[in-house]
Amino acid sequence: MxxxxxxxxxxxxxxxxxxxxxxxxxxxxxxxxxxxxxxxxxxxxxxxxxxxxxxxxxxxxxxxxxxxxxxxxxxxxxxxxxxxxxxxxxxxxxxxxxxxxxxxxxxxxxxxxxxxxxxxxxxxxxxxxxxxxxxxxxxxxxxxxxxxxxxxxxxxxxxxxxxxxxxxxxxxxxxxxxxxxxxxxxxxxxxxxxxxxxxxxxxxxxxxxxxxxxxxxxKIIPMSATAAEVTKTAENTFRDLQIAAVNQLALYCESMGINVYDVRAGIDSLKGEGITRAILWPGAGVGGHCLTKDTYHLERGVKLGTSELDYPENSDSIYVLARKVNDFMPNHMFKLTQDALESVGKELKGSKIALLGWAFINDSDDARNPPSEPYRDLLIEAGSKVMVHDPHVLSYPNVEIEKNLDAVVKDADVVAIMTGHAGYFKLQPSTLKESMGVEEPVVVDGRNVVEPDVFVDGGFVYRGIGRGDKN
Incomplete structure (x- = not known):
């Protein structure tokens, strides 16, 4: 041939x-x-x-x-x-x-x-x-x-x-x-x-x-067509697994009342010959076109494989379980939001949430499968009023995305950060509190954007992914 x-x-x-x-x-x-x-x-x-x-x-x-x-x-x-x-x-x-x-x-x-x-x-x-x-x-x-x-x-x-x-x-x-x-x-x-x-x-x-x-x-790495297909699906599956591992660790740290970023720094500090600690960063969920579905391509490839898979009987795929953990993180953001509002005597129903960041990755207009979407859906289902701000995303089906940050945060009970856009790192508690105009403002940080102590000292109720020491 x-x-x-x-x-x-x-x-x-x-x-x-x-x-x-x-x-x-x-x-x-x-x-x-x-x-x-x-x-x-x-x-x-x-x-x-x-x-x-x-x-x-x-x-x-x-x-x-x-x-x-x-x-x-x-x-x-x-x-x-x-x-x-x-x-x-x-x-x-x-x-x-x-x-x-x-x-x-x-x-x-x-x-x-x-x-x-x-x-x-x-x-x-x-x-x-x-x-x-x-x-x-x-x-x-x-x-x-x-x-x-x-x-x-x-x-x-x-x-x-x-x-x-x-x-x-x-x-x-x-x-x-x-x-x-x-x-x-x-x-x-x-x-x-x-x-x-x-x-x-x-x-x-x-x-x-x-x-x-x-x-x-x-450089070029040649191989068979099927090996190339597995390489791509597996490298994204592995990254998703790494994110899920640190997300689960963040949930553990919250439960134990400690800071996941302290633990992460400690783990990452162990270096030397034969030592690999590829620990990533926790966050409010995984989005995009690739990581959200490539695990399923890999799993489907096994189903279509040439021989039966030898694997622990009746055990879940660790890759699919990782997908479930990452898909869960917007739900956890929802819970943090609910808990924070309850701590100031408010409910989700009737509260205004300013959702900052619709793109799935910082400083991009890529809004494919954003974790912001399931978070927003949960809030709306609970009766919250949600306004979305993103400086890069021009439009999204059935979602109104504002470019005026002041208009989005005005009268908001909660500012929820879902994307680490560069501009959000410049948020100042005094200015933000004044713009919100509520007595006990809440910030829920899904990307470790704001400094907890600075915002708490500035009059905010704070919640953050993996911040068991501050939540």
Whole structure:
């Protein structure tokens, strides 16, 4: 199989024209970096001209980024490559036939985590669009985080059915998962090592050719397609597990009346040969597109595995349990809020809560699956009036997000901090108390943003994640 494919690839020559399907947090910076590489002549970004996201096409073709969080260098790079004629965004998927390589960076959420049923609808649509326009010698790379086995299973089957071509014989197919974090997209793509897994050696080699020119510090790590899929889902699952571990420790410390940050500093201080203490930071919950669902992709991959899993009988997966702990943290924020109000003789019903921070990560506009949402829902269900402030998030379905902080905190009984935006670290108790205008103001800190003693001395009732010494 590889011998036939290799001959076709050799006849086609080096990769010159690239397509990127999905103009989001992964696809936009990837397309810009491909376009900026001297080895490539042209990059097409493919975006559906839909009511919800069609606006991106004109913005990108004008060199403007539709991502409005802090993304150093991205808009300048987009302007550079569009002005040079090396990047263009289009809704015409038939132009895929012009290309040497196509990457797909399309979200893969879970419709039902309990039943391990992913929502591959958007990804399948993208794969079908590629398959309909696939030509011999092209490289197709899935960058989306996917259930292990998807590249050599569903994706391969769809591409072959739509094109009439054979993967590994007529075209190359690989998985090269994205490894980016909002706020540092360009840096991550260039400096992180790139996992590349083809369905055969020729596919892997062709994918290595595609990604090598955009790397600065990062190196290529080749492996099989399925191993690459497991690598991505497992690294996010491990991070989620680490967060859950420190979140559970924070709950323990609250119960024992001590400060989790003291304990964390003590644990982190033990260093030396053979010692690893990768302890993260506790918080009000985990959000975003990746960590909230990649555990389920990994679990589903095991269910679809080639042999039966050998594991303690009737025991929960520690990874799924970690997901439950992190999903619980907004509920704990709700409890802290309730307890604080009760300490000043108030109830949730009828109280005003100023919720600071809707994005799931600091100084970003990324509001995918934010822990702020379940917290807000619990408050509203309890009869609270909730106003939301976020300096970066422009809009969110069915949620009014204010930019005027004074308007949000005015007459608020509670200020609840759900995101560690830089501006919130500048909050002063005297100014905030005056703006709130209530006799016994409450601050509930989900991100260790405010100094407890300073706010308590300033007349606030304080509650914080893991702060058993102050709650």
């Amino acid at each position: 590889t011998e036939k494919l290799q001959k076709i690839l050799d006849e086609r020559g080096p990769i010159k024209k690239i397509g990127v399907l999905g103009m989001g947090y992964v696809g936009i910076p990837a397309a810009a970096l491909f376009a900026d590489a001297d080895k490539f002549e042209k990059v097409l970004g493919f975006q559906r001209n839909s009511k919800s996201s069609g606006y991106k096409i004109d913005m990108l073709n004008s060199g403007e980024s539709p991502l409005k969080g802090e993304e150093p260098g991205l808009e300048d790079l987009l302007k550079k490559v569009t002005d040079a004629g090396k990047f263009e965004c289009t809704a015409d998927f038939s132009r895929i036939s012009e290309l040497d390589a196509v990457t797909l960076a399309i979200q893969t959420p879970f419709a039902n985590p309990k039943d391990l049923e992913p929502d591959f609808g958007a990804l399948i649509e993208g794969i079908c669009n590629v398959g309909r326009n696939l030509k011999p010698g092209m490289l197709v790379v899935l960058e989306s985080t996917i259930t292990p086995g998807t590249t050599e299973g569903m994706a391969k089957d769809i591409l072959e059915e739509e094109s009439g071509l054979k993967a590994g014989e007529d075209f190359a197919l690989a998985h090269a998962p994205e490894r980016v974090m909002v706020g540092r997209l360009l840096k991550n793509i260039q400096e992180h090592d790139r996992i590349v897994g083809g369905i055969d050696k020729s596919s892997t080699d062709r994918a290595v050719e595609l990604y090598t020119p955009v790397l600065t510090k990062g």
